Amino acid sequence: MKGLVGKRKLLRIFISLEDKFEGKPLWEHILKLVKENGLSGATVYKAAAGIGAHSVFRTFSVWRLSQNLPIVIEIIDGEEKIRNFVNILDNILEEGLIILEDVEVITYKHRS
Secondary structure (H helix, E strand, O other): OHHHOEEEEEEEEEEEOOOEEOOEEHHHHHHHHHHHOOOOOEEEEEOOEEEOOOOOEEEOOOOOOOOOOEEEEEEEEOHHHHHHHHHHHHHHOOOOEEEEEEEEEOOOOOOO
């Protein structure tokens, strides 16, 4: 898919592992929307620790049943697709941080 090579936008979404949309994990719903909207793909990272908007320290603990860890979702695509997707996210995100960066895709290869 050489069409992705070149100047693109990186969308980074910061949410919590415990965030939900209609009773299901929000990050799963976002991935579903990525696919439905024809974006090039997305990667979800679970962080080891973080401090968010409420200044609450969140980290992994083997002693806790609930692990409210930070989640970061990264999506790279063309500016128009990314900006349209941000409008969709605005309707489903109750809390979180979204940032947008300029990136240059050097190589993008995948098996057919």
